[in-house]
Amino acid sequence: MYFGHIDYIQHLILLIFLIAVCIISKKFNYEMKNKKARIISAISVIVLFILMFIPINVKDQFILTTIYDVNKRKDYEATTTGLDYYTKYGVLAGLYGMELENRNNKPENYNEEEIKKELEEVQTTIKENDTLQKPNIIVMFQESYWDIENIEEVKFDKDVTENMDLLKSEGESVKLLSSSYGGMSSNIEFELLTGGNLAYFNTGYHPFIQLYTRKGTENNPSIIKELKNNGYKTKMVFGRDYYSSKNVYKKLGIDEYVNEYKEMADYKEHIKGTHLSDEALVDNVIETLKNKSPEEKIFYMTATIETHMPFSKEKYTNYDINVTKSTLTDEETGIILSYAQGVYDTNVQIKRLYDEIQKLDEPTIIIVLGDHLPYLYNEKGEDILQKLTYFNTNDEKTNLLRKYTTEGIILSNYDAQVKFESEYISPDMLLTKIINNMDIEISQYYKWLYKIRNILPAQNQYLTLDYAGNIYYNNEVLPEEMEKIKQIRENMQYYFFEKNK
Secondary structure (H helix, E strand, O other), X not given: OOOOOOOHHHHHHHHHHHHHHHHXXXXXXXXXXXXXXXXXXXXXXXXXXXXXXXXXXXXXXXXXXXXXXOOOOOHHHOOOOHHHHHHHHOHHHHHHHHHHHHOOOOOOOOOHHHHHHHHHHHHHXXXXXXOOOOOEEEEEEEOOOOOHHHOOOEEEOOOOOHHHHHHHHHOEEEEEEOOOOOOOHHHHHHHHHHOOOHHHOOOOOOHHHHXXXXXXXXXXXXXXXXXXXXXXXXXXXXXXXXXXXXXHHHHHOOOEEEEHHHHOOOHHHHEEOOEEOHHHHHHHHHHHHHHOOOOOEEEEEEEOOOOOOOOOHHHOOOOOOOEEXXXXXXXXXXXXXXXXXXXXXXXXXXXHHHHHHOOOOOOEEEEEEEOOOOOOXXXXXXXXXXXOHHHOOOOHHHHHHHHOEEEEEEEEOOOXXXXXXXXXXXXXXXHXXXXXXXXOOOOHHHHHHHHOOOOOOEEOOOEEEOOOOOEEEOOOOOOHHHHHHHHHHHHHHHHHHOOOO
């Protein structure tokens, strides 16, 4: 993860300004003797501070977009902790910026009675479908996983995604509309594990960093809690946790949290490239499945890290694949090659895990998803992906959609019936789909999300897709039914994630 730049020039200018003010004040011993002027100055300062801190959405968004430039902030430039934020903006500006970014004002048309009515009615409108039974659930949260076959400019001597293509014929695949590009994996974790969606938060908002530091958020809904209420043991394993999210996962209800980067005694022996290998994490999954008791049901999620940036040809000592043709520079070709090696390894390891679960007697499903596209940058800092043909069609909506589209696939060792009605979904609908098709009891909130799956199947901060795959910018007025459900969902998210926090 790239943590963003530190604007030393900005800090230096501010320091020089403060020193100059001190020197001038001492030299001229300035004193405001007019009592009326002193009162007006004091009142003006107080009014200014009140206006700065009163929650006024128009004013807050103006400051965030003009001073903090959140609309142009790249996900791979985002800060991942409060310390990073203050380092980037300075203490005072950081405090104020964090205050503004932490705000999520009540929706203009907020109607709590309407929300309660929706939740009550969904009990009778949703008929439970238990075709998935009550399986072990393995979530492979794959760092920067995306279909590299979309790159026309570079060709390889092997089919990099052969194993995953084979597995797609064995399971059910779907395209995922990610909320991030090149970074901020925790935003996709949030959507996947809560059913919340970043489209209903303020621009630049990061729930793991901002929402879950607040009191009361341990009462927020999560799919982990839904499974625990049905007897599941739950475990989260990171290849490396960049977000120090142990406390967040406690609030999400996890039983066991493991940061392999810190807790593996032989961590260095399992490095491939620059990070912990996918093989090591799959080993951990297989060991857990073999050692669990037959009567115990588990939810096990692992966040891989091998395909994390930075990328360069020197990342790997040995390659299983080679480039046969490229129209890019040697440097850029090497960067693509190193990413492709990671994707190749991911394919091999997911196939290995799939083969292993076929040996189990217990119903088990594997959910594989890419969190976001990789950030592949050259020595000039240019984003290589955005120079490729695939992302430069004549249709800007298509370009934006492709920038945020990753892969999802459901695999099992039994006749699990998982059919996605729409071509695209966002991560908030993925596990929501799974638990609504299991033989378990779940809350009205997740039943309601499942109810709207074909009305608003895919959303992020920029785009909304309908059941047929039509693309809308979020500032467009949607078709009547979609617009109505979108407003209710905005209220629903405020009700469950913001109210009384």
